[in-house]
Amino acid sequence: xxxxxxxxxxxxxxxxxxxxxxxxxxxxxxxxxxxxxxxxxxxxxxxxxxxxxxxxxxxxxxxxxxxxxxxxxxxxxxxxxxxxxxxxxxxxxxxxxxxxxxxxxxxxxxxxxxxxxxxxxxxxxxxxxxxxxxxxxxxxxxxxxxxxxxxxxxxxxxxxxxxxxxxxxxxxxxxxxxxxxxxxxxxxxxxxxxxxxxxxxxxxxxxxxxxxxxxxxxxxxxxxxxxxxxxxxxxxxxxxxxxxxxxxxxxxxxxxxxxxxxxxxxxxxxxxxxxxxxxxxxxxxxxxxxxxxxxxxxxxxxxxxx
Amino acid sequence: xxxxxxxxxxxxxxxxxxxxxxxxxxxxxxxxxxxxxxxxxxxxxxxxxxxxxxxxxxxxxxxxxxxxxxxxxxxxxxxxxxxxxxxxxxxxxxxxxxxxxxxxxxxxxxxxxxxxxxxxxxxxxxxxxxxxxxxxxxxxxxxxxxxxxxxxxxxxxxxxxxxxxxxxxxxxxxxxxxxxxxxxxxxxxxxxxxxxxxxxxxxxxxxxxxxxxxxxxxxxxxxxxxxxxxxxxxxxxxxxxxxxxxxxxxxxxxxxxxxxxxxxxxxxxxxxxxxxxxxxxxxxxxxxxxxxxxxxxxxxxxxxxxxxxxxxxxxxxxxxxxxxxxxxxxxxxxxxxxxxxxxxxxxxxxxxxxxxxxxxxxxxxxxxxxxxxxxx
Numbered sequence: 001x002x003x004x005x006x007x008x009x010x011x012x013x014x015x016x017x018x019x020x021x022x023x024x025x026x027x028x029x030x031x032x033x034x035x036x037x038x039x040x041x042x043x044x045x046x047x048x049x050x051x052x053x054x055x056x057x058x059x060x061x062x063x064x065x066x067x068x069x070x071x072x073x074x075x076x077x078x079x080x081x082x083x084x085x086x087x088x089x090x091x092x093x094x095x096x097x098x099x100x101x102x103x104x105x106x107x108x109x110x111x112x113x114x115x116x117x118x119x120x121x122x123x124x125x126x127x128x129x130x131x132x133x134x135x136x137x138x139x140x141x142x143x144x145x146x147x148x149x150x151x152x153x154x155x156x157x158x159x160x161x162x163x164x165x166x167x168x169x170x171x172x173x174x175x176x177x178x179x180x181x182x183x184x185x186x187x188x189x190x191x192x193x194x195x196x197x198x199x200x201x202x203x204x205x206x207x208x209x210x211x212x213x214x215x216x217x218x219x220x221x222x223x224x225x226x227x228x229x230x231x232x233x234x235x236x237x238x239x240x241x242x243x244x245x246x247x248x249x250x251x252x253x254x255x256x257x258x259x260x261x262x263x264x265x266x267x268x269x270x271x272x273x274x275x276x277x278x279x280x281x282x283x284x285x286x287x288x289x290x291x292x293x294x295x296x297x298x299x300x301x302x303x304x305x306x
Numbered sequence: 307x308x309x310x311x312x313x314x315x316x317x318x319x320x321x322x323x324x325x326x327x328x329x330x331x332x333x334x335x336x337x338x339x340x341x342x343x344x345x346x347x348x349x350x351x352x353x354x355x356x357x358x359x360x361x362x363x364x365x366x367x368x369x370x371x372x373x374x375x376x377x378x379x380x381x382x383x384x385x386x387x388x389x390x391x392x393x394x395x396x397x398x399x400x401x402x403x404x405x406x407x408x409x410x411x412x413x414x415x416x417x418x419x420x421x422x423x424x425x426x427x428x429x430x431x432x433x434x435x436x437x438x439x440x441x442x443x444x445x446x447x448x449x450x451x452x453x454x455x456x457x458x459x460x461x462x463x464x465x466x467x468x469x470x471x472x473x474x475x476x477x478x479x480x481x482x483x484x485x486x487x488x489x490x491x492x493x494x495x496x497x498x499x500x501x502x503x504x505x506x507x508x509x510x511x512x513x514x515x516x517x518x519x520x521x522x523x524x525x526x527x528x529x530x531x532x533x534x535x536x537x538x539x540x541x542x543x544x545x546x547x548x549x550x551x552x553x554x555x556x557x558x559x560x561x562x563x564x565x566x567x568x569x570x571x572x573x574x575x576x577x578x579x580x581x582x583x584x585x586x587x588x589x590x591x592x593x594x595x596x597x598x599x600x601x602x603x604x605x606x607x608x609x610x611x612x613x614x615x616x617x618x619x620x621x622x623x624x625x626x627x628x629x630x631x632x633x634x635x636x637x638x639x640x641x642x643x644x645x646x647x648x649x650x651x652x653x654x655x656x657x658x659x660x661x662x663x664x665x666x667x668x669x670x671x672x673x674x675x676x677x678x679x680x681x682x
Contacts, residue, residue, distance in 0.1 A: 195389055195391060197387040197388075197389055197391035198391050198393065200356075200358050200378070200385075200387070200391070201385070201387060201391040201393075202393075202404075203357075203358070203377070203378045203379060204356065204357075204358075204378045204379060204383065204384065204385050204405070205379065205404050205405035205408050205456075206379040206405060206408030206409050207379070207408060211408075216393055219395045220393075220394060220395050
């Protein structure tokens, strides 16, 4: 057997195929598939890998030439620095508060509203749903000036006269505005996929409309709720432009802003920026990995009739 | 246990009248089946009884109580849905317990009833599984169990067997019959399947267009349909309808002109049909009441050509074209050797004839037939 053939057979063995002298189409197709997927995986993970290694390099090594793809002197100093020299715990806290509160509001209101749209036949419900979801179609950037003005001089409600500029409340309200329509839409679709006979059976079993919702329908809607929560959380966690415009200090600034602050006019502090980037990205990645099964099932629910 | 009384019940959805003034007495311990094509209002009627829809007009009584304004859970009913509506996140046991818990039933009573019902339906070993882990037939049993465990006054069943395969459906049908014998709970059952209706019901209510077309014991309704809708809906293959003109024969007797070979009207119906002389009426005869005659051309024997032969196992259905061009289906014994293109003579069983008004579809002899049955 020639060297070339034995190499092919080794690949075949690795792919779980019988070794043979001919090069079957299936194996070829499989090889191409794996090659393409491999390239794709490398392309999407490389920036994350690069940021990670940068974050554990000392500043001197970051810009050294040739570039080192395996850190020569790994260190956690950058992480220590960003918490020691900058109020990173504030930024993290702000991010957690803003993202969590937005998520809770969106999930609560989105679930209740979605259920109403799914189950109750009230006057104008189709138009209302369209107008709610339609609001989300406007590019956020187009609304940045009105949002800045509203938050700086909020309408007088209940005697409140202060400004919401540079508060976490401003961010929570803004993120809720952008995420709630999506939450309503996902949850409505989800509830549409839950047969109405379950509500009715619950009522026959002795439930009021509220009890039927809380005891029967809501527990079944967990995947939909998880999908809504993750999308709202990740959006709020990552959002940059509105946070940049509506906040100005550590009182309300979130992690994406904090990371951007490492970029000065004439100097970029790459090592610390990378460490901040990893801190900022971690929850999103972990959430995504952990809950991705729910995102898929939550988003596709109701797509086909079972 | 309770009877159910519907009085002039109306249900309108926007501009559609789904239930159009139906009145019906459903006796205590009876098994009443609403049967009709889809969209006839049978499910809406059931949902009105269940309290899942509010009646636009009319009255619903369960026992002595008018329940129009009562909520579903105040009506002491249990329902089995077409898709079973089992709570997917609860185990079989919890599905069965839920209704009892909602009614604050004491724990030991719940345990006892769930145990008894599971034993009755032979689902004890399924109690800790979730609905998704059950087969269609098992889900069906659990749905029944959840209704039975409540020990309600009335069972309401909305096409509960329609999601099962043919074999299982026949089996469950028999079990439902047995269960009703054992429990004697008043049952209202909705189906579009006339075989199910015939086999299960003590009382059958044939519905069309939001109205009850006929109520009665299944065999009575089958043998004595009040109109062409009922006649055509019950029975498979459905009743033959042959239109012809009423004329007087030389003998002075009444006959229906079916081309070359007239059909003599039996004497007992002659008086009734006499005043329709010269008008067109419709003769109805069920395929199983049409037989092949060896007599050749004789009175009431109609020659024709076999167009289609459909062997169905227990019988063979022939589609025969009469000389007038009208086709008639005949259900004959399976061992009869008939082939497409054969010339045959059809004989209509004289006791099984029906005559209908072509305009209204009403039977012209319904009262005569039912009276004859009573006196005989």
